[in-house]
Amino acid sequence: MDFNEQNKSRRKFLRNLGLAAPAVIAGSGVILEGCSSPEGGSGAKVKVLTADHKLVEVEVAGIAANKESADKSYLTKRGRKGLEGKKFVLVVDLGKCKNARKCMDKCQAVHQLRPDQHHLNVLLMKDSEHTSPYFMPKHCQHCDNPPCVKVCPVDATFKRSDGIVLIDNERCIGCRFCIAACPYTARSFNWYEPIDAEKYKDVPYDIEKNVPQKKGTVTKCTFSADCLREDKLPYCVSACPNGVYYFGNLYENAVTNGTTGETVSLSDLLAENSAYRLMEDLGTAPSVYYLPPKNRALIPDIENDNSKKI
Amino acid sequence: MATLKNIIPILMLFFPVATYSQKDVWTVPPEKAAKVNPLEIKPKNLTVGKNIFSRNCVACHGAKADGQGLIQSASFLTDTFQKQTDGAIFHKMVTGRNKMPPFGSVLKDDEVWSVINYLRVLVNPSVLPPPKDIRIELAASEETHSLTAFLTTADSVRVPLGEVDVHYYIKRDFGLMRFGEISNYTSEKGKVTVSFPDGIIGDDQGNVTVLARIENDFLYKNNESAVVLRWGSLLVTEDAKFNERTLWGSRSKSPVWLLILANGILAGVWGVILYILYNLFRIKKAGKIFIK
Structure with missing residues (x-):
């Protein structure tokens, strides 16, 4: 009756299962085999450079697209929120800058900038007739009261809780209000097609690196937010050969020199060298500190033009 | 003809000088070159030598001592350099020449000798025994806020190691911040104590990672020991200030007065337009009634 019926169907199920199991195993075997040597190994091989720079030979048929790199949507999403427990500061020791310009080269290469565009520019300064000239690297000051962010009509440029001011090129409408508002001339505009525009056509936009340019x-300067996420120093800071830059976390009261790797107390460094910030009177509260050009190894000679042209 | 005769000797005067200054032979008086190095190659003076080298020499002579620093300078790895006596190198370091500053006024004799020892070992590490494994134990004392490193050999006998420079560091986001004296040598019992500095900021619970490390890669393998202490002050963020309503805040954080003003203008303009439309509608309706 009812019980019998149920029993029968269970038996039927078990019998079917018994038949199905070997079939499934055999089937998966076929599939697995297909994975290990596709098409039975055609023999055509190609040389490939691996991520750790080793040349290996692999079969053409075995190559598949890297699944990790498929979804890059996180690149545009992750940039809006600051890194927790951090507030970044940059200290520039003007006494050590010899206009080597390695920081600029690295920056322009990483951010795919044209030679006339600067996220960071080394300027030759001469304040008055009788004062001595000096070189001054000038980044975005990543102000705590940023005038550029105030004027953006579309929320494209924004400030994060870790102090970094970023711009989202996918929102930017190119009104250039921010360029007009910035007292430090830290921003530049893409008037022309960026260099290698064709090459980076299909590369997804990375908000923390601000590439590809559009x-x-x-x-603008991003303080190399993509490096900071990995606890690495910014590109310009680690590229400097002369120990000009110190970079660190304000909350931790420590900054690290990009050249020597030496870590010192931020408050001591600023106090001992009577540090200053640019245009303090504007109330922009920059995150970049300058140490005066004292005890210099190189004094630029403007008349004889020994230094590179700016 | 007479002028030419005058010029040639003058020219001849210049040529040898020019070639000479390029060839650059730095002669050392024989009695100076014969001076004997009083220092043995020992871990302590090698460390001193290395520290002085990295402070005073690296800038010009390069971190690898190959002369590829900021200016083109002598390489210490070449035979021409290494075949000199210790006394000759000592003389050159102390007196200096051209761009090479005289270090006689800056360094003590012993310090100069230890730099020379360091430069010898740099090229020929085989004069030293192979680097040994050591063990560091880092102990913290709560009462005195101090740290003691205890150095022994790594084998089961555990012989205490004296006269080894221990460097203490605090871990920070981008590097290690040093504290303690410039050099902290262990006592005969293999121990060295330093006090923990004030005003160090830890994480949000006050935890600080402290490291003790031997940076003498000649006699001992680079070895370090870390300990996490709750001696730092709490990390204070300014997130509350950041989240205030400010002009530069993003949409959700714009100031109230701005919201009222901007939306008030919008409401005012649209209100007038709607009011006019409403009145036009009423006029039209009234007209229809009037025509009837």
Whole structure:
């Protein structure tokens, strides 16, 4: 009856299972075999450079797209929120700058900038007739009261809780209000197609690196937010050969020199060298500190033009 | 003809000088070159030598001592350099020449000798025994806020190691911040104590990672020991200030007065337009009634 019926169907199920199991195993075997040597190994091989720079030979048929790199949407999402427990500061020791410009080269290469565009520029300064000239690297000051962010009509440029001011090129409409508002001339505009525009056509936009550049949008220094996420020093800081830059976390009261790797107390460094910030009177509260050009190894000679042209 | 005769000797005067200054032979008086190095190659003076080298020499002579620093300078790895006597190198370091500053006024004799020892070992590490494994134990004392490193050999006998420079560091985001004296040598019992500095900021619970490390890669393998202490002050963020309503805040954080003003203008303009439309509608309706 009812019980019998149930029993029968269970038996039927078990019998079917018994038949199905070997079939499944055999089937998966076929599939697995297909994975290990596709098409039975055609023999065509190609040389490939691996991520750790080793040349290996693999079969053409075995190559598949890297699944990790498929979804890059996180690149545009992650940039809006600051890193927790951090507030970044940069200290520039003007006494050590010899206009080597390695920081600029690295920056322009990483951010795919044209030679006339600067996220960071080394300027030759001469304040008055009788004062001595000096070189001054000038980044975005990543102000705590940023005038550029105030004027953005579309929320494209924003400040994060870790102090970094970024710009989202996918929102930017190219009005250039921020360029006009910035008292430090830290931003530049993509008037033309960026270099290698063709090459980076299909590369997804990375908000923390601000690449690939896009014609008709504003571009600016990012404090290398992509490096900071990995606890690495910014590109310019680690590229400097002369120990000009110190970078660190204000909350931790420590900054690390990009050249020597020496870590010192931020408050001591600022106090001992009577540090200053640019245009303090504007109330922009920059995150970049300058140490005066004292005890210099190189004094630029403007008349004889020994130094590179700016 | 007479002028030419005058010029040639003058020219001849210049040529040898020019070639001479390029060839650059730095002669050392024989009695100076014969001076004997009083220092043995020992871990302590090698460390001193290395520290002085990295402070005073690296800038010009390069971190690898190959002369590829900021200016083109002598390489210490070449035979021409290494075949000199210790006394000759000592003389050159102390007196200096051209761009090489005289270090006689800056360094003590013993310090100069230890730099020379360091430069010898740099090229020929085989004069030293192979680097030994050591063990560091780092102990913290709560009462005195101090740290003691205890150095022994790594084998089961555990012989205490004296006269080894221990460097203490606090871990920070981008590097290690040093504290303690410039050099902290262990006592005969293999121990050295330093006090923990004030005003160090830890994480949000006050935890600080402290490291003791031997940076003498000649006699001992680079070895370090870390300990996490709750001696730091709490990390204070300014997130509350950041989240205030400010002009530069993003949409959700714009100031109230700005919201009222901007939306008030919008409401005012649209209100007038709607009011006019409403009145036009009423006029039209009234007209229809009037025509009837």
